[in-house]
Amino acid sequence: xxxxxxxxxxxxxxxxxxxxxxxxxxxxxxxxxxxxxxxxxxxxxxxxxxxxxxxxxxxxxxxxxxxxxxxxxxxxxxxxxxxxxxxxxxxxxxxxxxxxxxxxxxxxxxxx
Amino acid sequence: xxxxxxxxxxxxxxxxxxxxxxxxxxxxxxxxxxxxxxxxxxxxxxxxxxxxxxxxxxxxxxxxxxxxxxxxxxxxxxxxxxxxxxxxxxxxxxxxxxxxxxxxxxxxxxxxx
Numbered sequence: 393x394x395x396x397x398x399x400x401x402x403x404x405x406x407x408x409x410x411x412x413x414x415x416x417x418x419x420x421x422x423x424x425x426x427x428x429x430x431x432x433x434x435x436x437x438x439x440x441x442x443x444x445x446x447x448x449x450x451x452x453x454x455x456x457x458x459x460x461x462x463x464x465x466x467x468x469x470x471x472x473x474x475x476x477x478x479x480x481x482x483x484x485x486x487x488x489x490x491x492x493x494x495x496x497x498x499x500x501x502x503x504x
Numbered sequence: 505x506x507x508x509x510x511x512x513x514x515x516x517x518x519x520x521x522x523x524x525x526x527x528x529x530x531x532x533x534x535x536x537x538x539x540x541x542x543x544x545x546x547x548x549x550x551x552x553x554x555x556x557x558x559x560x561x562x563x564x565x566x567x568x569x570x571x572x573x574x575x576x577x578x579x580x581x582x583x584x585x586x587x588x589x590x591x592x593x594x595x596x597x598x599x600x601x602x603x604x605x606x607x608x609x610x611x612x613x614x615x616x617x
Contacts, residue, residue, distance in 0.1 A: 424603045435510075435594050435608035436547070443603065479546070491562070492606055494539075494546035 396480045401499040404474075410467040412498050414480030417461040424483055425456060426492065427465045429476040429500075436479065436494075439465065470502045507531065510595050510609035517589075517616050525580045525612045527595030533607075534600050536578035540564060541592040541611075550593075553578055554600060582614065589616045 397415040404410040416425065426441040440447055440454045442463075447454045453466040467474055479497040508529045517523045529536065535554050539547040539562075549562030553572040567586025572578055578597075582589045592613050598606040 426605060433592070433611070433613070435508075435596075435610045438605045438607055441603060441605055491537075491549060491552060492547075493549075496544075496546050 396482055396495055398478075398480050398495065398498045400496070401501065403501050403503060404467075404470045406471055406502055406504055407469055410465075410470040410474065410500060410502070412465040412467075412478050412480075412500065413462065414465070415462045416480070416482045419460050419482050425454065425460075425463050426481045426483060427452070427454065428479045428481065428492075428494075429474075430479070430497070431476045439478075470500075472502050472504070474500065475502045476500060508595060508597055508607060508609035510593075510612050512612060513610065515612055515614045517614070519616055520584045522581055522583050523589075523614065525582065525593055525595075525614070527578045527580065527609060528576055529578075529595075529597040529609075530576060531597055531607065532575070533597035534575070535598045535604075535606075536572065537596040537598075537606065538562075538568070538570065538578070538580045539594040539596065541594060547594060550580065589614060 424443050427439040428436040430436045440452050442454045456463045477497040477499050479494050481492050511526045537552040538550040541547050548564050550568050551570045553559035556575050559570050559572050569581045594611045596606040596608045598604045
């Protein structure tokens with residue numbers, strides 16, 4: 393599975409959009425981009441995933457560049473409860489179980 | 505409620521004892537996983553199972569064992585052979601379809617003294 397690069401930490405003011413970047417320059421054509429977040433001492437929470445088209449759900453939007461070498465997770469109106477570690481993961485569908493490989497993620501701090 | 509249940513949330517054991525962590529899901533998912541997380545680190549895969557009565561080693565399987573006798577259940581045993589068992593253990597499940605996302609339980613924090 394392709395390796396991802398994320399900033400170690402980011403800050404965002406409450407009510408503003410949080411834009412979390414992820415670089416995955418070695419991504420292959422059959423690899424999906426997944427985003428999870430983990431609030432301290434809890435299990436990771438699935439946010440969104442996509443292959444090549446932009447995706448939006450009730451939590452966030454995922455913007456994938458045309459060459460698929462990078463993506464951005466957008467939380468449109470960040471709140472204090474969005475403070476967490478955000479993980480960007482790429483994984484190929486191989487017809488087997490989802491062996492997600494987690495890096496160290498981006499620690500997002502939302503402030504008043 | 506549908507979801508993944510891990511129990512207990514906190515577990516203490518004496519060194520040298522085996523301990524079994526429970527993971528149950530009612531999402532009708534075929535695949536289940538166990539991850540380990542150490543402070544300030546990402547998750548590392550211990551074992552995973554694609555279907556009942558089948559499981560494979562992940563990246564750090566030494567000192568652990570699992571069973572998958574029922575679709576809903578995937579217990580993890582931390583044996584005395586695991587050198588550093590104190591950690592946060594996370595169970596997940598997913599379908600095995602294209603682009604399937606995995607969903608996680610709330611974890612069990614194991615402390616071995």
